[in-house]
Amino acid sequence: MSTGATRRGETALTEAEGQLDSLKIGIVGGGLMGHGIAYLLAAAGHQVGVFEPSAELRASLPSRVKSISDLLNDDPTALERIAVHDQLAPAVKDAAFVFEAGPEKLPLKQKIFGELESLTARNTILASNSSAIPTTEIGRNLKHRDRVVGTHFWNPPHLVPLVEIIQNEKTSEAVVARTIELLREAGKTPVHVRRDIPGFVGNRLQHALKREAIALVAAGVCDAETLDTVVKQGFGARMAVLGPLEQSDLVGLDLTLDISEVLVADLDRSAGPHPVLREKVAAGKLGMKTGEGFRKWTPEQADAVRERLRRFLAEQARRRKKT
Numbered sequence: 001m002s003t004g005a006t007r008r009g010e011t012a013l014t015e016a017e018g019q020l021d022s023l024k025i026g027i028v029g030g031g032l033m034g035h036g037i038a039y040l041l042a043a044a045g046h047q048v049g050v051f052e053p054s055a056e057l058r059a060s061l062p063s064r065v066k067s068i069s070d071l072l073n074d075d076p077t078a079l080e081r082i083a084v085h086d087q088l089a090p091a092v093k094d095a096a097f098v099f100e101a102g103p104e105k106l107p108l109k110q111k112i113f114g115e116l117e118s119l120t121a122r123n124t125i126l127a128s129n130s131s132a133i134p135t136t137e138i139g140r141n142l143k144h145r146d147r148v149v150g151t152h153f154w155n156p157p158h159l160v161p162l163v164e165i166i167q168n169e170k171t172s173e174a175v176v177a178r179t180i181e182l183l184r185e186a187g188k189t190p191v192h193v194r195r196d197i198p199g200f201v202g203n204r205l206q207h208a209l210k211r212e213a214i215a216l217v218a219a220g221v222c223d224a225e226t227l228d229t230v231v232k233q234g235f236g237a238r239m240a241v242l243g244p245l246e247q248s249d250l251v252g253l254d255l256t257l258d259i260s261e262v263l264v265a266d267l268d269r270s271a272g273p274h275p276v277l278r279e280k281v282a283a284g285k286l287g288m289k290t291g292e293g294f295r296k297w298t299p300e301q302a303d304a305v306r307e308r309l310r311r312f313l314a315e316q317a318r319r320r321k322k323t
């Protein structure tokens, strides 16, 4: 257990805060994201305390984390390092880091961070896994805002390598560096996002693609299934090894410019969500969970998609561990 990161007092964080080999880590919220984050940090050798207010979710947490361990063929002793609590204080006691993965509601996250400020040491790093709410707002009322940072994991957090580490205007460089170090040592691929902007980097890119995808289908250029095939069997097939800017450098920026001259002005530029998306939501066509979204889904088809994704990501995660 780290000593440097668990002292109480007013010492500001420095990069020489001690080793990251076995720390106490607090997780707030043991839901979809929280249980995966808890698992990956326990698997990295840390002692993890999870605060989960729902009795039902507390009861199911051991079996949920065990299924991750089974999926990855991991050493099951990692599970012994996870403790579940019905109160916040014991979960975050002596924590070097706290990862908040509670509901996506600003007032609730602000309340949680207020409590964390009084329950943790001055040098405990307080990270939020919010998908969209800036940590600038979440940490606005804290006395020491240099220790608040965004850590945007992707679902499922134990299988998708990327974590965006979002630095807001108050976050110290040392906090960013230490958070990156912790997550890199836990086997993730942390990246430094230097401004606390909506959607950070990943979701901006993902939603820029979705905007065009919805517009193409709405305009009758192709159907939803064809659109997905174009992505999965086309440029998506190489994206895990070739990012869009690498690809531009590969084909040449002269060609990229020529294509941009013809294409960019023709792309969808709607200022808000597409009307077709609004209409579908208003009609209750929410996707797999209601049986219809852009396409129709039977429960069996929806399960097959989930299983295909889970197997694909798990296989990649197992392969990464071997290399």
Ligand SMILES: NC(=O)c1ccc[n+]([C@@H]2O[C@H](COP(=O)([O-])OP(=O)(O)OC[C@H]3O[C@@H](n4cnc5c(N)ncnc54)[C@H](O)[C@@H]3O)[C@@H](O)[C@H]2O)c1
Pocket (backbone or CB within 6 Å): 028, 029, 030, 031, 032, 033, 034, 051, 052, 053, 054, 057, 100, 101, 102, 103, 104, 105, 108, 112, 129, 130, 131, 132, 152, 153, 154, 155
């Ligand atoms: N689901 C995703 O794909 C995804 C991806 C990236 C980030 N996120 C973000 O992660 C966070 C958690 O999302 P999730 O999908 O795990 O949601 P979730 O609903 O599965 O989990 C939230 C958990 O917080 C618990 N909770 C409720 N009130 C609480 C309180 N006062 N204090 C502590 N915990 C409380 C709930 O019981 C629940 O277990 C959100 O901020 C979300 O935006 C989600």
